[in-house]
Amino acid sequence: MSKDKYFIIDFDSTFTQVEALDELGDISLQGDPNKEQALQQVKKLTDSAMAGESSFSEGLAQRLRLLKAHQHHLPQLISHLHNKVSESIRRNKEFLTEFSDQIFIVSSGFKEFITPIVTEYGIKAENVYANTFRFDEQGNIVGFDEENVLSLDKGKIKLLEQLALSGDVYVLGDGYTDYEIKEAGLANKFYAFTENIAREKVIAKAEHIAPSFDEFLYQNKLPMSISYPKNRxxxxxxxxxxxxxxxxxxxxxxxxxxxxxxxxxxxxxxxxxxxxxxxxxxxxxxxxxxxxxxxxxxxxxxxxxxxxxxxxxxxxxxxxxxxNAPYSNTRSVVELAIGEIIMLSRNIFDKSIKMHQGKWDKSATGSYEVRDKKLGIVGYGNIGAQLSVLAEAMGMEVYYYDVVEKLQLGNARKCDTLHELLEKVDMVTLHVDGRPENKNMFGAEQFAAMKPGALFLNLSRGHVVDIEALVENLKSGKIRGAAVDVFPQEPATNKEEFVSELRNLPNVILTPHIGGSTSEAQVNIANFVPNRIMDYINSGNTYQSVNFPNIQLPELKNAHRLIHIHANVPGVLANINQVLANNHVNILGQYLKTNERVGYVITDIDKAYDKQVINDMRQVAHTIKFRILY
The missing domain is CATH 3.40.50.720 (NAD(P)-binding Rossmann-like Domain)
Structure with a gap:
C-alpha cells in the first residue's frame, strides 16, 4: 500500500469503549456526596459536545471544574483505560503497528492519558494530537492549554488544516466533531464508529457506518486480524x-x-x-x-x-x-416427570379441580405412594438415565428399554424387549428421540401389553404416541392416568387454541411442551448453544454437531486455516493437497474427518501465501463450501 493514505482515529468511545473524562470523574469524585449528580452533568456535557449541540470549549472547561481531578488520579485512569480498549481495535493491533506512519490519533481528550494507551498498540507518540492539562502547584487539574487548537470549537478542522496531509484521508470516530472534518472537505471519507455508542445525529450525517474496526478495514480492503467482519x-x-x-x-x-x-x-x-x-x-x-x-x-x-x-x-x-443442547434441560424434564408421577399416583390433579369448584373430596381411594412401585423408562438416554437415578432414590424399582446398548445406573434393570418392560411395570414414561421411525411407536398394541391401572407419561415427542389409542385406554380405565407434555400438532404461538381429544379426561395432566421450560434450563441452553456455534465460526470446531463429522481442533496460532467441506468421494483430499502444492503452500497441520455423506478437511498453512490458492480451493471438484480463517 502506498504512503498517500492517512487514517484519523478518535480516542474516546472509538479507540476506547468509554469517554475518558467520565471515567476520570468516577475516580476523582470517590467519596464526594454530590458524585452522581456531578457525573450526570459531566456525561450530559460530553454527549452534547459529541453531538455538536453545544460549544466544545465551554463544555470542556465546565467538565474539568466538575471533575475536581488531581495529577495522582491519572495513573489509576490509565490503568483503567488499558482494559477498556475497544475489542475490534484490540484485535487489530498488527494493522495499527504496520501502518503507524499513516495513523493519527486526533482527539479532544488529553495526551496525558491517551499517549500511554495508544502507543502500546504501535501508534507513534508524535502522531497523537490532543489537549494537555494545566495543573496548579498542588497538582490539581485546573484547566487546559488554551493555545492548543483542539481546545477550540472546530478544533479538529483547524488541526487538519495545519497538518495539510497530502493524500487520501479517512476519519473514524463516534462524534460530530469527527464528521466535521469530512464536512469541511478535509477528508475523503468519514466512518461513524458505532461499536460502543451510536449517536443518531452523527449517523444521520455519515455516508459510511463502521460497527467495528474490522468493518472499516474490510470496506477499505486493508489487512485485518479476522477473516470477515463479525457485524456482517x-x-x-x-x-x-x-x-x-x-x-x-x-x-x-x-x-x-x-x-x-x-x-x-x-x-x-x-x-x-x-x-x-x-x-x-x-x-x-x-x-x-x-x-x-x-x-x-x-x-x-x-x-x-x-x-x-x-x-x-x-x-x-x-x-x-x-x-443442539443435549444436556442443558435434562434436569428440568426429569423433575417434571418425577412431579407428574407423584401427582398421577395421588390423583392430585382431579382433586385440585374439585377444590376449585368448591367440592371437598377427602378420600384415600385410588391414591398410592410411589415407593416400591415399578417404573418403566422407554429410552435410556440423558434424561431417562438421570430419571432412573432420582426414581430409585425415592424407593422405586426401575426398569428400562432402549434399542441401543446403554450402561445402567444404580440398580436399574434392563429389559430385552419393550413388551417385557410393559408387562412388568406400574407406570411407563417415554424418553425417546423424534426420528421418523419412532412415529406411533406406542399405540394400541403397547397399551394392551401394560398392566391394568398403569400410569403413562410422554415427555419426549408428540408423534411417537397414537393419541386415539391413548384416549381409548384412558376412557376404558385400562390406563388409570396420564401426563402428556408433547403433541402431534401444537399451536405455533400462545394465542392459538390447543385442540386435543385428551382434554377434560380424568386424571390427565396436560402441559404445553414445557418439560425443559425452566429459567435454569433456558439459561443453560442460551449459554451452551451460542458457544458451540461461535466456536465453529471462529475455529472450525464441529465437536457436538449432530449432523457433521465431529472434530475438535487445536487453537489457530500464527497461521491461516482453510476449511473445506466436500462430498465424501475418493480423491478430494489428494486434489486439495495438489492445489496447495501447485501454489507452493507450506502445510503446518491438516485434519480430516468424514461421515457417509461429507468430508471435512481443515488445513493450517503459513501466513504468507498466494491469494490464487483461495480461488483454486473453491474450484476443487465436489466442493460444497470453503472458507478461510485467520
Whole structure:
C-alpha cells in the first residue's frame, strides 16, 4: 500500500469503549456526596459536545471544574483505560503497528492519558494530537492549554488544516466533531464508529457506518486480524429464545434479530435469505425448501434437545452444521416427570379441580405412594438415565428399554424387549428421540401389553404416541392416568387454541411442551448453544454437531486455516493437497474427518501465501463450501 493514505482515529468511545473524562470523574469524585449528580452533568456535557449541540470549549472547561481531578488520579485512569480498549481495535493491533506512519490519533481528550494507551498498540507518540492539562502547584487539574487548537470549537478542522496531509484521508470516530472534518472537505471519507455508542445525529450525517474496526478495514480492503467482519454475520433467533443467547451473539459482534414466535415455511423462506446463523426451538421447521433460500446460512442451532424439526440430511448436503443442547434441560424434564408421577399416583390433579369448584373430596381411594412401585423408562438416554437415578432414590424399582446398548445406573434393570418392560411395570414414561421411525411407536398394541391401572407419561415427542389409542385406554380405565407434555400438532404461538381429544379426561395432566421450560434450563441452553456455534465460526470446531463429522481442533496460532467441506468421494483430499502444492503452500497441520455423506478437511498453512490458492480451493471438484480463517 502506498504512503498517500492517512487514517484519523478518535480516542474516546472509538479507540476506547468509554469517554475518558467520565471515567476520570468516577475516580476523582470517590467519596464526594454530590458524585452522581456531578457525573450526570459531566456525561450530559460530553454527549452534547459529541453531538455538536453545544460549544466544545465551554463544555470542556465546565467538565474539568466538575471533575475536581488531581495529577495522582491519572495513573489509576490509565490503568483503567488499558482494559477498556475497544475489542475490534484490540484485535487489530498488527494493522495499527504496520501502518503507524499513516495513523493519527486526533482527539479532544488529553495526551496525558491517551499517549500511554495508544502507543502500546504501535501508534507513534508524535502522531497523537490532543489537549494537555494545566495543573496548579498542588497538582490539581485546573484547566487546559488554551493555545492548543483542539481546545477550540472546530478544533479538529483547524488541526487538519495545519497538518495539510497530502493524500487520501479517512476519519473514524463516534462524534460530530469527527464528521466535521469530512464536512469541511478535509477528508475523503468519514466512518461513524458505532461499536460502543451510536449517536443518531452523527449517523444521520455519515455516508459510511463502521460497527467495528474490522468493518472499516474490510470496506477499505486493508489487512485485518479476522477473516470477515463479525457485524456482517446475521443471526435470526425464533421462538422466544432466552435473552442471554442474544447477549452472547451481540457481544461477539453479530447482528441479531430475535422474534417471539415460530415462522411458517413460507415466512422462513423469506427471512432466511441473508441469515448466517439460525436459532430455533421445536416449532420452526427447517425444510429442504427453506434451505434452498438460505444462500448465506452456515449453521442451524436447536435451542432444545430434539432436532427432528430440522432436515439434517439437507443441511449436511448444503454444508450447514447443526448444533443442539443435549444436556442443558435434562434436569428440568426429569423433575417434571418425577412431579407428574407423584401427582398421577395421588390423583392430585382431579382433586385440585374439585377444590376449585368448591367440592371437598377427602378420600384415600385410588391414591398410592410411589415407593416400591415399578417404573418403566422407554429410552435410556440423558434424561431417562438421570430419571432412573432420582426414581430409585425415592424407593422405586426401575426398569428400562432402549434399542441401543446403554450402561445402567444404580440398580436399574434392563429389559430385552419393550413388551417385557410393559408387562412388568406400574407406570411407563417415554424418553425417546423424534426420528421418523419412532412415529406411533406406542399405540394400541403397547397399551394392551401394560398392566391394568398403569400410569403413562410422554415427555419426549408428540408423534411417537397414537393419541386415539391413548384416549381409548384412558376412557376404558385400562390406563388409570396420564401426563402428556408433547403433541402431534401444537399451536405455533400462545394465542392459538390447543385442540386435543385428551382434554377434560380424568386424571390427565396436560402441559404445553414445557418439560425443559425452566429459567435454569433456558439459561443453560442460551449459554451452551451460542458457544458451540461461535466456536465453529471462529475455529472450525464441529465437536457436538449432530449432523457433521465431529472434530475438535487445536487453537489457530500464527497461521491461516482453510476449511473445506466436500462430498465424501475418493480423491478430494489428494486434489486439495495438489492445489496447495501447485501454489507452493507450506502445510503446518491438516485434519480430516468424514461421515457417509461429507468430508471435512481443515488445513493450517503459513501466513504468507498466494491469494490464487483461495480461488483454486473453491474450484476443487465436489466442493460444497470453503472458507478461510485467520
Amino acid at each position: 454475520i446475521s443471526v435470526l433467533l425464533l421462538e422466544n429464545i432466552h435473552p442471554k443467547a442474544v447477549e452472547l451473539f451481540q457481544r461477539e459482534g453479530y447482528q441479531v434479530t430475535a422474534l417471539p414466535g415460530a415462522l411458517s415455511e413460507d415466512e422462513l423462506c423469506e427471512q432466511i435469505q441473508k441469515v448466517s446463523i439460525l436459532g430455533i426451538r421445536s416449532k420452526t421447521h427447517v425444510t429442504r425448501r427453506v434451505l434452498e433460500h438460505a444462500t448465506r446460512l452456515m449453521s442451524v442451532s436447536a435451542f432444545c434437545i430434539g432436532t427432528n424439526q430440522i432436515d439434517l440430511n439437507a443441511c449436511l448436503e448444503a454444508g450447514i452444521t447443526v448444533f
